[in-house]
Amino acid sequence: MKIRILTRRLTAFLCLSLLSGLVSASVENYGYPFTNRYVATVVGTPAENSAKLPESIPFKKQRIEIFPDREPPEVLWYGKELIYSVALQKKKSPLIFLIAGTGAAHNGGKNTNMARAFYQAGFHVVSISSPTYPNFVISASSSGVPGHAQHDAEDLYRVMETIWGKLQKKIEVSSFNLTGYSLGAFNAAFVSQLDEERQTFNFRRVLMINPPVSLYNSISLLDRMSENIPGGVDNFDKFFEKLVRAFTEVYKESDDNVGDDFLYKAYEALDLKNEELAALIGVSFRLSSSSMVFVSDVISDSGYAKPKGLVLERYSDLGPYRQVLNRTGFTDYYHELFFPYYRDETPDISRDDFIDAVSLESIADYLRGSEKIWVMHNADDVILEPGEIDFFPEVFGERVIIYPRGGHCGNMNYTDNVAHMLDVFTQGGAL
Amino acid sequence: MRAFTLPRCAVLILALLTGACSTGPQPQLQNFAEPTFTLERIRSDDAVDVASVYDPWEGMNQRIYNFNYHFDQKVFLPVVRGWRAVVPRFIRTGIHNWFNNIRDIVTIANSILQLAPEKTFESSGRVIVNSTVGLFGFIDVASKLDFPRPVEDFGQTLGHWGVGKGPYLVVPFLGPSNVRDALGKIPDLLLINTVNDEVLSKPLRATVFLFDAIDTRSNLSFRYHETGSAFEYDTVRWLISTKRDLDVAK
Numbered sequence: 291m292k293i294r295i296l297t298r299r300l301t302a303f304l305c306l307s308l309l310s311g312l313v314s315a316s317v318e319n320y321g322y323p324f325t326n327r328y329v330a331t332v333v334g335t336p337a338e339n340s341a342k343l344p345e346s347i348p349f350k351k352q353r354i355e356i357f358p359d360r361e362p363p364e365v366l367w368y369g370k371e372l373i374y375s376v377a378l379q380k381k382k383s384p385l386i387f388l389i390a391g392t393g394a395a396h397n398g399g400k401n402t403n404m405a406r407a408f409y410q411a412g413f414h415v416v417s418i419s420s421p422t423y424p425n426f427v428i429s430a431s432s433s434g435v436p437g438h439a440q441h442d443a444e445d446l447y448r449v450m451e452t453i454w455g456k457l458q459k460k461i462e463v464s465s466f467n468l469t470g471y472s473l474g475a476f477n478a479a480f481v482s483q484l485d486e487e488r489q490t491f492n493f494r495r496v497l498m499i500n501p502p503v504s505l506y507n508s509i510s511l512l513d514r515m516s517e518n519i520p521g522g523v524d525n526f527d528k529f530f531e532k533l534v535r536a537f538t539e540v541y542k543e544s545d546d547n548v549g550d551d552f553l554y555k556a557y558e559a560l561d562l563k564n565e566e567l568a569a570l571i572g573v574s575f576r577l578s579s580s581s582m583v584f585v586s587d588v589i590s591d592s593g594y595a596k597p598k599g600l601v602l603e604r605y606s607d608l609g610p611y612r613q614v615l616n617r618t619g620f621t622d623y624y625h626e627l628f629f630p631y632y633r634d635e636t637p638d639i640s641r642d643d644f645i646d647a648v649s650l651e652s653i654a655d656y657l658r659g660s661e662k663i664w665v666m667h668n669a670d671d672v673i674l675e676p677g678e679i680d681f682f683p684e685v686f687g688e689r690v691i692i693y694p695r696g697g698h699c700g701n702m703n704y705t706d707n708v709a710h711m712l713d714v715f716t717q718g719g720a721l
Numbered sequence: 722m723r724a725f726t727l728p729r730c731a732v733l734i735l736a737l738l739t740g741a742c743s744t745g746p747q748p749q750l751q752n753f754a755e756p757t758f759t760l761e762r763i764r765s766d767d768a769v770d771v772a773s774v775y776d777p778w779e780g781m782n783q784r785i786y787n788f789n790y791h792f793d794q795k796v797f798l799p800v801v802r803g804w805r806a807v808v809p810r811f812i813r814t815g816i817h818n819w820f821n822n823i824r825d826i827v828t829i830a831n832s833i834l835q836l837a838p839e840k841t842f843e844s845s846g847r848v849i850v851n852s853t854v855g856l857f858g859f860i861d862v863a864s865k866l867d868f869p870r871p872v873e874d875f876g877q878t879l880g881h882w883g884v885g886k887g888p889y890l891v892v893p894f895l896g897p898s899n900v901r902d903a904l905g906k907i908p909d910l911l912l913i914n915t916v917n918d919e920v921l922s923k924p925l926r927a928t929v930f931l932f933d934a935i936d937t938r939s940n941l942s943f944r945y946h947e948t949g950s951a952f953e954y955d956t957v958r959w960l961i962s963t964k965r966d967l968d969v970a971k
Contacts, residue, residue, distance in 0.1 A: 366951070368945075368946035369946075373947065393949070394949075395947075395949050423949060424949060424950070424951050425947075425949070530772075534963060578949070580951075580952075581949065581950050581951035581952065582951075584951045584952070585951050592757075593754065593756045593757060594756055594757050594758060595756050595757070595758050595759075596756060597753030597754060597755065597756050598753065598754055598756065599753050599754075600753050604787070605780065605783045605784065605787075607779065608951070608952050608954070608955060609773070609952075609955055610760050611952075612772070612952040612955055613760055614758050614759065614760050614763065617758075617763050618758050618763065622758070626757045626758075627757075
């Protein structure tokens with residue numbers, strides 16, 4: 291009996307190693323330039339290594355009401371309508387939904403580049419902000435408390451259905467597809483699962499780019515990165531000031547203003563240490579999450595940074611809240627706002643159960659059995675705990691490609707990556 | 722009269738807004754239970770808020786910011802959309818280049834005032850090439866030849882000689898600035914008017930500032946309340962102030 295288990299494990303192991311051999315074979319001679327994962331994450335892909343994509347596509351901003359009967363709180367008055375972007379083909383074509391990463395907008399850099407690539411390849415593109423983006427939280431979140439895998443998926447699904455309701459009078463669609471990066475990739479998995487039940491779209495293919503495995507692990511990592519600020523979080527302001535000063539120097543020296551490769555030039559000139567780069571990643575993550583937490587605190591009236599019951603007005607001074615929220619992390623939000631909020635909904639679920647539920651592990655069986663779901667990831671992604679990357683080949687088998695470097699989403703614009711991203715959707719005859 | 726309609730209008734609105742800016746009664750914070758996190762408890766005593774900007778007129782500024790948002794939505798952006806729909810791209814580019822050429826003249830004047838020979842030389846080179854080979858500035862030949870393009874205005878000149886920014890100021894129609902830079906606009910505008918008087922026919926002179934405004938807005942991607950920050954007023958204030966410090970240092 292034992293021997294049988296042993297042989298089975300051995301076979302599994304052999305298959306896995308063979309598989310990982312195959313995977314790494316396809317990424318041999320990978321030419322993405324940065325070997326340092328922090329540099330890759332911060333700088334991205336230099337223009338000369340990026341895929342050549344059309345500069346201008348008809349990528350148009352649209353507005354839509356998701357909850358017509360709901361009025362936002364006075365201090366968030368500007369967020370009644372959800373803003374998203376579309377790039378539409380003239381003839382019948384496959385449609386792809388793009389979901390942005392944590393705190394990112396429908397027209398942020400990464401979504402815009404993906405839109406260019408997919409539009410050029412002949413797709414209708416519908417680009418949606420992250421469910422953690424303030425405009426999304428105000429206009430389209432049913433609870434106002436984002437970060438819950440299933441609830442966020444339902445919010446996204448409602449948004450997609452509402453947008454499709456408007457678009458279907460204008461365009462012809464041959465198939466529906468879905469992709470997202472970072473938290474947007476994580477969202478895509480749960481949206482795909484929901485689609486199996488609702489069947490509005492019956493997604494033909496889904497691609498997850500650099501998703502976290504456990505959301506809680508990733509946000510803890512990012513929180514710890516901002517603790518890398520030399521001298522601790524208390525020195526946030528000094529660190530920030532140092533960066534601004536350094537930035538000034540680069541800006542003074544540069545002939546042009548802030549152009550495409552400004553970040554790259556800045557990085558070359560600044561010579562930041564790894565800890566400082568990590569701190570920069572953590573800080574930028576924190577700055578974008580602070581807006582989300584503020585919006586969530588106001589809508590749910592949780593008494594997190596704003597006193598419970600206090601009604602903020604259009605011209606209220608938000609400076610004190612901004613300062614508090616720049617000093618608290620995502621894990622603080624998780625424990626002090628998110629968990630208490632959902633505990634009221636499901637009182638018998640423990641903190642740890644909750645953390646486990648917001649994880650791809652919780653739907654591993656679904657992911658394993660879904661031939662349509664593919665993954666692109668990087669072995670040196672900074673948002674994964676050591677060993678977490680193994681989850682992907684184990685669950686997705688040959689439907690995953692793992693690049694040896696690229697950090698977190700740093701290689702998304704690299705020529706090979708863009709080509710593979712399109713391949714995932716065009717193979718099997720999407721077009 | 723021509724170019725003064727706008728500033729006069731602005732002064733009027735400014736006066737109205739200043740009058741109307743008395744903030745309502747502040748809610749009594751002690752009436753509410755303390756939230757989970759407060760600044761007093763989580764911030765060390767010597768910490769300073771780097772993103773803070775001297776803004777004693779915040780109540781008024783916030784209201785002008787809001788006025789500018791509505792003006793942008795109802796008037797400015799629709800006009801810009803019409804402009805882009807009706808006027809062919811090459812003409813728009815030509816007009817944009819023409820305004821930039823005039824701004825390069827402003828840069829020459831301010832580079833001289835800053836005793837900066839390199840910038841004076843660079844901007845003069847641009848104006849000479851673009852005004853001649855570039856057909857009165859409609860074609861930006863200088864940029865095609867990779868001439869560097871310094872940008873200096875009177876606000877920067879004042880800053881160069883040590884004048885501080887003064888309080889933050891949101892200017893009606895024009896947007897975020899500060900007292901120094903807003904006042905600095907005046908000599909720059911006088912210079913531009915003088916140049917326009919020399920080179921433009923009368924009907925054009927009367928309307929040129931409108932085209933300047935449309936062209937400027939057309940080339941700015943900023944959209945109110947779409948920055949993704951829930952603290953947009955603070956964020957824009959800090960970004961603009963830092964940008965101006967950088968411009969002076971450059």
